[in-house]
Amino acid sequence: MLIALLADVHANREALEACLEHAREAGAERLVFLGDLVGYGADPEWVVETVMAEVARGAVAVRGNHDDAVRKGPGGMNGMAAAAIDWTRERLSPEAAGFLARLPLDWEEEGRLYVHADASDPEAWHYVTDADAALASLNATDAWATFCGHTHVPRLFGITAAVKLTGFRPVPGVAVPLLRARKWVAVLGAVGQPRDGDPSACYGMLDTERSELTWHRVPYDAAAAAEKIREAGLPEVLALRLLRGA
Numbered sequence: 001m002l003i004a005l006l007a008d009v010h011a012n013r014e015a016l017e018a019c020l021e022h023a024r025e026a027g028a029e030r031l032v033f034l035g036d037l038v039g040y041g042a043d044p045e046w047v048v049e050t051v052m053a054e055v056a057r058g059a060v061a062v063r064g065n066h067d068d069a070v071r072k073g074p075g076g077m078n079g080m081a082a083a084a085i086d087w088t089r090e091r092l093s094p095e096a097a098g099f100l101a102r103l104p105l106d107w108e109e110e111g112r113l114y115v116h117a118d119a120s121d122p123e124a125w126h127y128v129t130d131a132d133a134a135l136a137s138l139n140a141t142d143a144w145a146t147f148c149g150h151t152h153v154p155r156l157f158g159i160t161a162a163v164k165l166t167g168f169r170p171v172p173g174v175a176v177p178l179l180r181a182r183k184w185v186a187v188l189g190a191v192g193q194p195r196d197g198d199p200s201a202c203y204g205m206l207d208t209e210r211s212e213l214t215w216h217r218v219p220y221d222a223a224a225a226a227e228k229i230r231e232a233g234l235p236e237v238l239a240l241r242l243l244r245g246a
Helices: 013-025 044-056 065-072 079-089 094-102 131-139 222-231 236-244
Strands: 002-006 030-033 106-109 112-115 145-148 154-159 165-168 183-188 201-207 212-218
Touching (some): 013 044, 013 222, 183 201
Antiparallel strands (some): 002 201, 154 183
């Protein structure tokens, strides 16, 4: 089975449309959304409605910290993120807000764990950015592979039976074998707000039969998404980030 893994859409309609089209053309048979459907971008209602429809057809979605903030408020967020959440809360329908509130923090199936952030404490929203954080996440679960987002930067960490941890940045379009003799944490990057210097949208495709994961970069109309952010009166830096990929 081919599973498309999409993290950190952040209300970016143009990026999500491009990634869904790319995934379907590549033969994706299942969709998994790894949290943060909203925040930062200007199309929260469209994105949530789109994911709601996909979940009704069998997709999986988990809750991210920005999704959580729709219900709880933006306490603890920086000013830019808080402003985007306050704007978003005023524009989501009750149905969309309720959908976000009901999303699970994680989802496990067939040895795969889907979560937005660190698996050791999903609701604390810790980032998996280095070996120590990856090890904490790996030790918290028996899952063969954990798939997460939150950092907006694609990474892969693996641990052997001898507890030797390896980590590297994946190359777009190059399949990485996820050997069953190891445990893995894959950070999928961001569909809607990449921060690794490449403004193209990022998502992953897992081939469960081959046990291979491929990160894909998908060009999209970032200028149009950025202009929507400006028209909405959201912080200018949110528009610039889409154009810079950082």
